[in-house]
Amino acid sequence: MAMFSLATAFVFHRDFGDQNQMIHFLKNVLIAGGLLQITYFGAGARSLDARTANSTPRQATLGAN
Numbered sequence: 001m002a003m004f005s006l007a008t009a010f011v012f013h014r015d016f017g018d019q020n021q022m023i024h025f026l027k028n029v030l031i032a033g034g035l036l037q038i039t040y041f042g043a044g045a046r047s048l049d050a051r052t053a054n055s056t057p058r059q060a061t062l063g064a065n
Helices: 002-012 019-041 048-054 058-063
Strands: none
Touching: 002 019
16 A cells, blocks of 8 residues: 555656645655554554453453352
């Protein structure tokens, strides 16, 4: 998706004299950077995988009462 965002930026937003095109170009480049950052560092503590790993299984809590 990062490569698609960069390709979109370079193909469709080439007219840097137009401020609107420049804003959209930078937006696409920043989106690609954010996607690469998430790819490198992972989703972190707010990911669904981290939530399910830290929670106790539902069957274990039902039998404890």
